Amino acid sequence: MMPNEFHLIRGRVLPADISRPVIAIGNFDGLHRGHHAVxxxxxxxxxxxxxxxxxxxxxxxxxxxxxxxAPLFRLTPETIKAKILARYGLRAMIVLPFDTAMAATTAEQFINDILFRELNVAGVVVGHDFHFGKGRGGTPHSIAEACRKDARAALIIEALLEKGAPVSSSAVRAALAEGDMPRANHLLGYRYLFESEVRHGEKIGRTLGYPTANLRLPENSVLKQGIYAVRVAVGRKVYDGVASYGRRPTFDNGAPLFEVFLFDFSGDLYGQTLTVECVAWQRGEIKFDGIEPLIAQMDKDAAEARRILALPIDPEAPSLLPL
Known part of the structure; x- marks a missing residue:
């Protein structure tokens, strides 16, 4: 076993090198700056x-x-969440199934049976608004009091405010829906990214001089349709690029597609999993009267993406690629 190896643990059995952990508890969707504080x-x-x-x-x-x-756009699915936590220096992500049994578990049972007896935590850290247990009966203070009585450490972290409002997953989703990538990335504390396997498409881009990789966005994504400046990890190598997300109104106006063109890349991407960072939203979709004006606009979009991607990276929203 490698020293300080990161563990993705599904269940309540911990490996020997994760014994008596200090754990932060929460859904942590997005792993935004408010989550960073916890x-x-x-x-x-x-x-x-x-x-x-x-x-x-x-x-x-x-x-x-x-x-x-009720559709829910997950900002960080499990695999991405684990990779980011490993980058942040955590030793493990413990994933418990939220099922009928978990929903019926009382706050007292969650603390005594899961946290204390099974996981044997040395300490617990939660956000100020964390509620848990059947009927959301458990509070941060009930965890802190139980830890105090059992000689375990506990911390409650207050909300991180941005212009008077809490940094939240909902605020990140709203910024993505508006195409406000600077705000979304600032709230996250890193550039928004997603993973997708490259799928076969209709190969229209090849005929236009822009061969693209066709990707699937996360389920229920609210990302604004349009043109994006992107950075893309292919394995451990990172490429700049430009992406189109939308219904291709000049062609079929069909189901939304996310299509990425990588600058200075040659090779076959089919079947590979790419990690895409959305750096900036450039413009909305346009329906063109023919192929020539479309290609002229694509040339402009590519040039603008290159300009954007050559700018210094915001130190408060760094790139995590390659993840």
């Missing part, structure tokens, strides 16, 4: 106690369990 506190507490730091989260998202018919 996770950073857990990491610092773990350092003080000489214990490993981990995150405890749930799959599916509890909102999807209770409202299965």
């Amino acid at each position: 996770i950073d506190a857990a990491r610092e507490l773990a350092k003080e106690l000489h214990r490993p730091a981990a995150v405890l989260t749930f799959e599916p998202h509890p909102r999807s369990f209770f409202k299965p018919d």
Whole structure:
């Protein structure tokens, strides 16, 4: 086993090198700057106690369990969340199934049976608005009090405010829906990204001089349609590029597609999984009267994407590629 190896743990059995962890608990969708505050506190507490730091989260998202018919755009699916946490220096992500049994677990059972007996935590860190247990009966203060009585550490982290409003996953989704990538990325504390396997398309881009990789956005994505400046990881190598997300009104006006053209790349991408960073939204979709004006606009879009991607990276929203 490698020293400080990151573990993705599905269930309650911890490996020996993650014994008595300090855990941050939450859904952490997006791993935004508000979540960073909770996770950073857990990491610092773990350092003080000489214990490993981990995150405890749930799959599916509890909102999807209770409202299965209500679409939920997950900013960071499980695989991406684990990769980002590993980058942040956490030792493990513990994923508990949110099912009928979990929904029926009382707050007292969650603390005593899961946190104390099964996971044997050395400490717990939660956000100020964390509620848990049957009927959301558990509060941050009930965890803190139980930890105090059992000689375990606990911290409650207040909300991180941005212009008077809490940094939240909802605020990130709203910014993405508006195409406001600077705001979305600032709230996240890194550039928004997603993963997708390259799928076969109709190969229209090749005939226009812009061969594209056809990708699938995360389920229920609210990303604004239009043209994006992007950075794309192919394995461990990163390329600049330009992407079109939309219904291709000049052609078929069909289901939305996310198509990426990589600058200075040659090769076959079919079947590979790409990680795409959305750096900037450039413009909305336009229906052209013919192929020539479309190609002329694509040339302008590519030039503008190159200009944007040559700018210095915002230190408050760094690139995580290659992830």
